[in-house]
Amino acid sequence: MSMEKQAVERARTAFLTRRSRPLEFRAQQLKALQRMITEKERDIAAALKLDLNKNEFQTPLYELVGLESEIQLALEKLPEWAAPRTAEKTLLTISDEVYVQPEPLGVVLIIGAWNYPFALVIQPLIGAIAAGNAAVIKPSEVSEHTARLLGELLPQYIDKDLYPVVNGGVPETQELLRQRFDHVFYTGNCAVGKLVMEAASRHLTPVTLELGGKSPCYIDKDCDLSIVCRRITWGKYMNCGQTCIAPDYVLCDQSIQSRVVEEIKKALKEFYGDDLKTSPDYGRMINQRHFKRVTALLEGETVALGGESDEADCFIAPTVLTGVTGSSKVMQEEIFGPVLPLVSVGSVDEAIRFINQREKPLALYVFSYDSKLIKRMIAETSSGGVTANDVLLHYSISALPFGGVGNSGMGSYHGKHSFDRLSHLRSCLIKSLNMEAVNKVRYPPHSAKKLSWARFFILKRVRLGTLGRLALLAAFVALAALVAQRFL
Amino acid sequence: MSDYGAIVQKLRDSFGTRKTRPAEFRISQLNSIVKLLRENEGAIVEALERDLRKPKFETMISEISMAINEANYAINHLASWMKPEHVEKSLVMKFDECFIRKEPLGVVLIIGAWNYPVQLVLVPLIGAIAAGNCAVVKPSELSDSTSSLLTELLPKYLDQSCFSVVCGGAKETTELLEQRFDHIFYTGGVSVARSVMRAASCHLTPVTLELGGKSPALVEGSCDVTATARRLVWARFFNAGQSCVAPDYVLCSPETRRLLLPALRDCITQLYGTEPRESRDFGRIINQRHFERIRDLLSNSQGRVEIGGETEEGERYIAPTVLVDVSESDPVMQEEIFGPVLPILTVESLEEAINFINRREKPLALYLYTGDSKVVTKVMECTSSGGFCSNDGLVHMTVITLPFGGVGSSGVGRYHGRFSFDTFSHQRSCVLRGFGLEWANQLRYPPYSEQKLERLLQATQERKWSCTLL
Numbered sequence: 001m002s003m004e005k006q007a008v009e010r011a012r013t014a015f016l017t018r019r020s021r022p023l024e025f026r027a028q029q030l031k032a033l034q035r036m037i038t039e040k041e042r043d044i045a046a047a048l049k050l051d052l053n054k055n056e057f058q059t060p061l062y063e064l065v066g067l068e069s070e071i072q073l074a075l076e077k078l079p080e081w082a083a084p085r086t087a088e089k090t091l092l093t094i095s096d097e098v099y100v101q102p103e104p105l106g107v108v109l110i111i112g113a114w115n116y117p118f119a120l121v122i123q124p125l126i127g128a129i130a131a132g133n134a135a136v137i138k139p140s141e142v143s144e145h146t147a148r149l150l151g152e153l154l155p156q157y158i159d160k161d162l163y164p165v166v167n168g169g170v171p172e173t174q175e176l177l178r179q180r181f182d183h184v185f186y187t188g189n190c191a192v193g194k195l196v197m198e199a200a201s202r203h204l205t206p207v208t209l210e211l212g213g214k215s216p217c218y219i220d221k222d223c224d225l226s227i228v229c230r231r232i233t234w235g236k237y238m239n240c241g242q243t244c245i246a247p248d249y250v251l252c253d254q255s256i257q258s259r260v261v262e263e264i265k266k267a268l269k270e271f272y273g274d275d276l277k278t279s280p281d282y283g284r285m286i287n288q289r290h291f292k293r294v295t296a297l298l299e300g301e302t303v304a305l306g307g308e309s310d311e312a313d314c315f316i317a318p319t320v321l322t323g324v325t326g327s328s329k330v331m332q333e334e335i336f337g338p339v340l341p342l343v344s345v346g347s348v349d350e351a352i353r354f355i356n357q358r359e360k361p362l363a364l365y366v367f368s369y370d371s372k373l374i375k376r377m378i379a380e381t382s383s384g385g386v387t388a389n390d391v392l393l394h395y396s397i398s399a400l401p402f403g404g405v406g407n408s409g410m411g412s413y414h415g416k417h418s419f420d421r422l423s424h425l426r427s428c429l430i431k432s433l434n435m436e437a438v439n440k441v442r443y444p445p446h447s448a449k450k451l452s453w454a455r456f457f458i459l460k461r462v463r464l465g466t467l468g469r470l471a472l473l474a475a476f477v478a479l480a481a482l483v484a485q486r487f488l
Numbered sequence: 489m490s491d492y493g494a495i496v497q498k499l500r501d502s503f504g505t506r507k508t509r510p511a512e513f514r515i516s517q518l519n520s521i522v523k524l525l526r527e528n529e530g531a532i533v534e535a536l537e538r539d540l541r542k543p544k545f546e547t548m549i550s551e552i553s554m555a556i557n558e559a560n561y562a563i564n565h566l567a568s569w570m571k572p573e574h575v576e577k578s579l580v581m582k583f584d585e586c587f588i589r590k591e592p593l594g595v596v597l598i599i600g601a602w603n604y605p606v607q608l609v610l611v612p613l614i615g616a617i618a619a620g621n622c623a624v625v626k627p628s629e630l631s632d633s634t635s636s637l638l639t640e641l642l643p644k645y646l647d648q649s650c651f652s653v654v655c656g657g658a659k660e661t662t663e664l665l666e667q668r669f670d671h672i673f674y675t676g677g678v679s680v681a682r683s684v685m686r687a688a689s690c691h692l693t694p695v696t697l698e699l700g701g702k703s704p705a706l707v708e709g710s711c712d713v714t715a716t717a718r719r720l721v722w723a724r725f726f727n728a729g730q731s732c733v734a735p736d737y738v739l740c741s742p743e744t745r746r747l748l749l750p751a752l753r754d755c756i757t758q759l760y761g762t763e764p765r766e767s768r769d770f771g772r773i774i775n776q777r778h779f780e781r782i783r784d785l786l787s788n789s790q791g792r793v794e795i796g797g798e799t800e801e802g803e804r805y806i807a808p809t810v811l812v813d814v815s816e817s818d819p820v821m822q823e824e825i826f827g828p829v830l831p832i833l834t835v836e837s838l839e840e841a842i843n844f845i846n847r848r849e850k851p852l853a854l855y856l857y858t859g860d861s862k863v864v865t866k867v868m869e870c871t872s873s874g875g876f877c878s879n880d881g882l883v884h885m886t887v888i889t890l891p892f893g894g895v896g897s898s899g900v901g902r903y904h905g906r907f908s909f910d911t912f913s914h915q916r917s918c919v920l921r922g923f924g925l926e927w928a929n930q931l932r933y934p935p936y937s938e939q940k941l942e943r944l945l946q947a948t949q950e951r952k953w954s955c956t957l958l
Contacts, residue, residue: 055936057936057937057938057940057941058936060941060945061932061936061941061944065945087887087889087890088889089887089889090886090887090888090889092883092886093883093887098887098889098890100890100891101868101876103872105895106896182896190692193692194689194690194692195689197685197688197689197692198686198689198690200685200689201682201685201686201688201689202682202686204678204681204682204685204697204699204896204897204899204900206900206901209692211692223923224923227923227926230926230929230933231929234929234932234933234934270933271933271934271935272934272935273935279934279935280936281934281935281936282934356504369923371920374920378589378916378918380506382591382914382916383916384916384917385916385917385918385919386916386917386918386919387918387919387920387921388918388919388920388921389920389921389922389923390919390921390929393581393584393919393921394586394917394918394919397575397577397578397581397586397917397919399575399576399577399586400575400586400588400917400919401588401915401917402917405593405914405916406594406670406692407692409692410692410694411694412915424872424895425891425902426872426873426874426875426876426895427874427875427876427884427887427890427891427892428868428875428876428877428884428890429875429876429877429878429880429883429884429887429890430864430877430878430879431877431878431879431880431883432879433711433712433715433716433857433859433879434712434715436715436718439718439719439722439880442549442722443718443722443758443759444543444545444759444760444767444769444770445759445761445767445768445769446543446544446545446768446769450545451544451545451548451549454545454549455548455549455553
């Protein structure tokens with residue numbers, strides 16, 4: 001039996017012992033994850049530095065802080081999330097209990113990505129644990145130091161049978177995907193997303209696919225460009241552009257393009273100093289393959305800013321391109337690097353058309369003082385999420401579901417949405433065996449009279465408080481007895 | 489080559505004109521569905537009689553009324569469903585607008601089933617319309633009278649530029665599935681569901697799969713046997729057993745069985761008379777293939793026919809039948825019966841029943857008949873199923889405020905009421921900021937430092953005691 005299959009079977013056996021169900025156990029595991037983050041912060045930061053040149057302040061800020069608040073939220077809200085959720089009753093179910101009971105699904109597979117390799121594994125894991133599941137964790141092999149660290153750390157802190165880490169490359173991932181899971185949670189790109197869903201279809205396993213795309217950023221003409229460009233610069237060049245919701249390209253009027261370039265240049269200097277390459281705050285491309293991919297996108301383009309690169313260091317300077325059109329090479333794929341094309345559009349209409357001609361992106365950004373314009377841009381396009389007058393922020397609010405639509409993904413998570421996504425929300429109707437008189441309307445032999453009563457009782461809905469319900473129940477029982485006696 | 493590409497493109501173009509977005513349009517289409525059902529009640533009853541010899545009562549309750557109810561519910565609630573949902577914010581986001589917009593997906597595909605051919609096409613369609621989508625509807629070819637009727641009626645009542653009906657069998661469905669949709673809603677069996685999901689994966693199309701399975705009915709010793717028998721009989725033999733949530737088999741102790749059998753016999757007689765074949769209230773099997781399938785299950789079973797067992801091929805009639813002395817390995821226990829045959833298996837204890845259920849695939853429904861609420865709790869906690877209903881059968885799916893769907897091989901996703909609207913919507917997270925407070929943003933910009941980080945963490949972390957008035 002392969003190692004992957006063994007890990008899955010062990011997780012399933014552990015799940016079937018039911019020990020992941022009690023809320024105390026789930027809370028204990030979440031607290032252990034919290035301890036791991038606190039105690040091993042340095043090791044995590046070191047691994048991330050080796051993988052992506054993330055420095056000691058970026059790591060807590062962008063990987064760990066979000067996770068800690070998710071764990072806190074889950075710990076605080078778990079009793080509420082896991083409790084039965086009452087539903088409004090119909091007239092016929094008025095004396096019954098009607099509710100939705102969240103339950104664990106079973107064994108979840110979490111496939112992480114390499115750009116935020118720690119967060120993109122731990123965040124879904126928090127949801128999986130909170131919902132009472134077992135989980136097999138497959139970190140991305142591309143961010144190899146973090147993958148190795150996760151393989152060492154997780155078993156030290158959380159239940160190693162319930163939450164095994166499986167490391168490896170494509171063959172190991174394929175072997176994992178041949179196994180049967182109760183949910184597969186994948187973060188990555190579209191091409192692999194399709195393969196994951198296809199593998200899942202063999203077992204009818206539901207999937208969550210957090211993918212990407214080209215997230216457009218529209219800048220309205222009359223804006224304070226210094227603020228706009230500072231915000232865009234922050235979001236675009238963070239992690240060397242390797243963020244699924246980074247603004248991929250800018251749409252703006254030709255007349256403001258040179259100012260946009262100027263302001264980005266100023267912001268870059270503010271953030272990274274005069275000699276960018278030596279700034280401890282600027283990242284690197286994950287590997288040579290992606291370095292080559294992104295530098296190739298610059299060929300034939302007009303470089304207005306940046307453009308320098310160093311292959312040995314996987315360094316690409318923050319770059320801005322002008323004169324880019326819809327058919328340019330750089331506009332055919334998600335850039336996932338520190339290159340920002342500026343595409344000219346003459347109007348909001350043109351921008352909206354441009355966006356709608358392409359695949360639905362994971363994020364959409366719009367900068368304007370005109371709230372009507374913003375609302376229009378949102379209303380006439382589609383995307384996973386939107387932030388107006390800033391970038392990335394919709395990711396950071398746990399009450400907002402984070403996910404894509406169309407090619408940018410399916411399903412969503414964060415906060416309670418993670419819990420719900422990785423649960424089965426089971427509908428429950430608890431009836432008693434009395435009140436049989438009421439049921440008489442539905443039994444054959446049928447008659448027209450019975451039919452009218454049945455339609456009334458079965459299908460009417462009621463919205464009342466407890467007192468009202470009791471009063472109505474009394475009236476109802478009397479009525480039902482009368483009907484049963486006289487008509488049936 | 490095929491028309492399907494052209495059909496989908498036409499719907500996509502209509503969707504692009506945004507005509508399906510305003511609430512008025514959606515409500516007018518939903519009202520049209522109600523009109524369709526009310527004005528063609530007679531024709532629908534007749535069509536279902538031809539397809540399944542479905543009693544008029546069953547057609548009215550489980551097809552027409554159910555769909556009208558869903559449409560009216562959607563009309564009444566549409567405004568609140570469409571409203572953006574504002575969410576809780578942290579202190580640092582207090583001046584921002586944070587909300588979830590509910591948006592249509594685009595062009596959806598709804599593949600219906602033959603056992604409730606009206607409901608299983610219209611209820612998802614109601615959800616798709618309420619959510620602002622365009623839709624292609626593909627009714628099941630097996631229920632051909634009803635499907636032909638729907639194919640004729642839907643274009644008369646609904647906006648033809650936004651909603652199309654496509655007919656055909658497996659070949660046409662496969663071709664249709666090559667097109668790109670924004671959601672595929674399928675009701676039917678497991679093996680076709682796998683092909684549907686595989687086809688959907690080529691376009692990264694999300695799916696809802698409403699499948700089935702063998703829904704167990706546990707009859708525990710403390711139950712009222714007469715009431716149990718009546719509810720079981722009703723639920724099992726409704727639509728001649730062809731319901732995805734029908735109780736498929738019974739688990740009980742030998743003692744309970746001894747009491748249950750005469751009660752079942754009595755109830756069958758009460759509901760269908762001494763000759764169920766002559767009762768107008770008992771249906772028929774959809775077609776020859778399924779008739780033979782169920783008849784073979786009966787003849788190959790190693791159990792014993794305790795009640796019923798008669799069949800009549802010309803009419804595709806199978807009597808309400810109860811089988812006893814059935815073991816786990818019996819052919820009748822290897823597939824969803826989907827017919828008027830109820831096997832009774834005996835177990836020695838509640839634990840044995842629970843283990844039995846857990847050895848098998850997660851069913852769409854799980855039924856428990858008992859007078860003891862502790863037993864209810866135990867069975868619920870120790871098993872999994874799409875839905876759970878104690879002391880009755882089928883009815884949990886009529887509660888419009890409960891989501892209806894499976895888990896594991898009984899399905900993916902859910903619908904009914906608001907859940908249909910949510911299934912066919914994209915929940916788009918939006919944050920709207922202003923240009924002020926740029927000084928606050930300074931904390932997040934490089935050059936990074938220890939102090940900046942600390943201050944930012946203080947500002948952004950949820951504080952338990954923060955004043956909600958802020």
